[in-house]
Amino acid sequence: MGSRLFLKIYLTVLGSLALVVIALSTLAFLGRLDTRSPFEDRVDRFASVMLSSDLSFDQRQAMLEKLSNAFDADIAIYAADGKILQGAGDPRFNTQNADAMPKRRHFRVFSAILPDGSRFVASVRRPFVPPRGNLIISFLVIAALIGVAAYPVVRHLTRRLDQMRTSMENWGSGTLAERVPVSGKDEIATVARTFNLAADRIETLVNSQRNLLANASHELRSPLARLRMAIEMFEVSQSQPTKNEIIRNLAELDELVEEILLKSRLDGDRPPPLDQPIDLLALAAEEAAFADADVEGDEIRLTGNERMIRRLIRNLLQNAIRHGKPPVGIAVRNKGDVAEIRVQDHGSGLKSEDAERVFEPFYRPPGRSETDGGWGLGLALVAEIARFHGGRAYAAQPAETGAVFVVELPLGASHL
Structure with missing residues (x-):
């Protein structure tokens, strides 16, 4: 896939260059790239002023000589019947009849009618204009240089895409630790x-x-x-x-x-809704009655998922009863922008190293056998439900004996 994409991009660049070369060569062949000088655009007025009918034959001849030398041109003036009147420059250009004037390569011919009816003709060598064949070769050389310069750029681009494809294939085959190399800011x-x-x-x-x-x-x-x-x-x-x-x-x-x-x-990708009004103190009182725990606190109302908050309080109380000692108490407090749920028992408490890990699923402290039990999913769900409501759960250091678990939930609309 990477090599095919590279060829597609690179062939597109070369094809575009080929079209540009063909178009420019066609224009050059048709002569449309020749630029017109200001002298060519105003040759009638220029000739009329410089070769005024007021000039004598000798004065006009002297002016023709000056123009011929200044522009490196062959100049002639013909009568209305085509007979030459006077000229300057190459004598071969100044024929006796304007119709017999030879055509010359790499020269540009300017013609103008003077006020007395005579015809002014000048043949000027084209400066800095290469032959059309050389111009086409120049186009081809420029296109080749651009094509060579574009190769490493296109190859670098497609090489990064190829690396991305390889990493994605490895990741898709089961190597979940595989990551795509990141370079640049594009x-x-x-x-x-x-x-x-x-x-x-x-x-x-x-x-x-x-x-x-x-x-x-x-x-x-x-x-x-x-x-x-x-x-x-x-x-x-x-x-x-x-x-x-x-x-x-x-x-x-x-x-x-x-x-x-x-x-x-x-x-999962379809979490439960968080749009139910909850009386937190009433919910805590109901669960405390089943667990035979003391309850106190402030009346607090928030928005969330009532079933999940009930599970959170129940798990906290069950954990205190299972791993601590009575009396067990739960307090609900309004802390300004958060509601605090605090559950405390009077057991042996937690070691500092256990306080960091009790919220991990199925965590079992070292030295505790299967018959003693671990924390299972109870506290892990407490942390998940708190996070799901935009809050947090942690183990606090009690002032006395026992363990204290605290959950903080934001007041107002809950969110992930």
Whole structure:
């Protein structure tokens, strides 16, 4: 593709030069490139003034001699019947009859009628005008030079396109880390930068989906294994504790699947709408009642997705209950241009290195076994939902014991 494009562009340049050469050569052949001098445009008036009828024969002859020497021309004056009256310059030009005047190459002939009816004729050598054949050769040489100079320019342009094509093919074959080299500030560089930005975004999404799938499949094994064991035990002894264990594992599976679907939807190209009015304090109070947590704060109304904000608050409370110790409290505060949701527990708290990574999907701190559990997708969804509403989530340093998670959401219209 690159070589064919190079040939197309280069042949287009050469074809354009060929058309220009043909057009100029045609004009030169027809004599349309000859420029007319001011003397030629005003030859009648010039001849009438310089060769006035008031001059005597000798004075007119002297004027003819001066004009012949000044213009390096052969000059003659003919009577109305074509007989020569007087002349200057080459005697061969000054024939006895104007009709018998020879034609001469590389000379321009000027003719004018004088006031007394006689005819003035001057044959002047054309200065600085090469023969038409030489002119056509000059055109061909200029076109050849332009063609040679255009070759590296066109080749450089198409080489960059060929590099872009190669990089795109490698990227399309699965090498997602492949990027197009960017050089210059022209349209090709702009296309390369745009492709690289899109490739970065797609690589991030693909890697995110791969990690999500790998971690989700791993996390699903534990509740599935417990569920299988509980079902086998229930077949032997249909006790209430075994039944409760089955229900708890099913609920855990359902919650995990729902979180996976929600995260995939947030990463997809059709995100949920953010056009619902939300009473933040009322929403926090409802979820706090289910989690047996304390709630306080200001009445705040914002626009967003109510289901997602509810999930955000629920995940914060469930995380505090699962990994911390009671009492658990949630506070909703108006901080001017943002609404702050703060959830605090009284557990052992977070290590500084864990506070940076707890929002990663399925993050499990070092030294914690699978039976102790990790943070799964709960806090990762909190961060995603906050970002989706134009806010942020982070782990704060508590004044006392325990862990504190804070979410800040912009007031007014939410946005990505």
